Amino acid sequence: MTTEELVNQIQLKKSFLCIGLDTDLDKIPPHLLEGEDPIFEFNKAIIDATQHLCVAYKLNIAFYEAYGLKGWQALEKTMQYLNSNFPEIFTIADAKRGDIGNTSTRYARAFFEELDFDSITVAPYMGRDSIEPFLAFESRHTILLALTSNPGAFDFQTKQAEGRELYKSVLEISQTYKNAHNLMYVVGATKAEYLKEIRELVPDSFLLVPGVGAQGGSLDEVCRYGLNKNIGLLVNSSRGIIYASNGVDFASAAAEKAAELQGQMALQF
Numbered sequence: 001m002t003t004e005e006l007v008n009q010i011q012l013k014k015s016f017l018c019i020g021l022d023t024d025l026d027k028i029p030p031h032l033l034e035g036e037d038p039i040f041e042f043n044k045a046i047i048d049a050t051q052h053l054c055v056a057y058k059l060n061i062a063f064y065e066a067y068g069l070k071g072w073q074a075l076e077k078t079m080q081y082l083n084s085n086f087p088e089i090f091t092i093a094d095a096k097r098g099d100i101g102n103t104s105t106r107y108a109r110a111f112f113e114e115l116d117f118d119s120i121t122v123a124p125y126m127g128r129d130s131i132e133p134f135l136a137f138e139s140r141h142t143i144l145l146a147l148t149s150n151p152g153a154f155d156f157q158t159k160q161a162e163g164r165e166l167y168k169s170v171l172e173i174s175q176t177y178k179n180a181h182n183l184m185y186v187v188g189a190t191k192a193e194y195l196k197e198i199r200e201l202v203p204d205s206f207l208l209v210p211g212v213g214a215q216g217g218s219l220d221e222v223c224r225y226g227l228n229k230n231i232g233l234l235v236n237s238s239r240g241i242i243y244a245s246n247g248v249d250f251a252s253a254a255a256e257k258a259a260e261l262q263g264q265m266a267l268q269f
């Protein structure tokens, strides 16, 4: 999907909500466990109930890999369901990959070609040659971890290196990479106060902002500093939406939570 198509969807739906499908068999409604493929059935029900309220789904790959072959099959099935029924929705493989060049190319092929995701999260630590193989795929997006939502973000990301914080080097240096127009960045909602400075460095880039809901980030604060002229944000909530109930009403309860966030987002248009 092109950035322009994503921007159009955001305007059309008055939403920049991303729903995280972090599907955990210990948390989904017990009645689903009796079926053939509980992970896919859960995802399908959540997607059907919420797709009109969001512009993106983020599938955290760890939650699928944890179940081995069955998990991977449920991941594939979810992607096929999304791409055949809702091709206008942006998909994110939250895989946090990155390796030397030829290995990154294989990761890129796995997630962009084989699974047909629109984007992937990538760790920037290994530098240019680990990122450019992902950027070579046009109309696909590489979402670099810049300033993450977790407490450990302060171990390295905010430390001074060559006179500036490391996350600022990530933002500035990555903009010099080949095909940098295919870059987006992760900034945690719990770090909303940093967004003003981040916007000065990357005014036009899309930011994926996880951490609203279960991690306590505030949508209002994210909007105050993070919005740009195209909106420029994908705000993710996973547990706060998909586990709103673990009864038979789980999908409608998730839709209610998603509608709350979308309602707040609509005020920004």
Ligand SMILES: O=C(O)c1cc(=O)[nH]c(=O)n1[C@@H]1O[C@H](COP(=O)(O)O)[C@@H](O)[C@H]1O
Pocket (backbone or CB within 6 Å): 020, 022, 058, 060, 094, 121, 147, 148, 149, 150, 186, 187, 188, 210, 211, 212, 213, 214, 215, 236, 237, 238, 239, 240
């Ligand atoms: O890359 C991510 O998506 C990510 C980056 C980050 O800084 N913090 C963060 O929480 N995430 C992911 O975003 C999701 C947050 O989930 P909830 O806290 O349940 O809304 C999880 O899939 C995390 O792995």
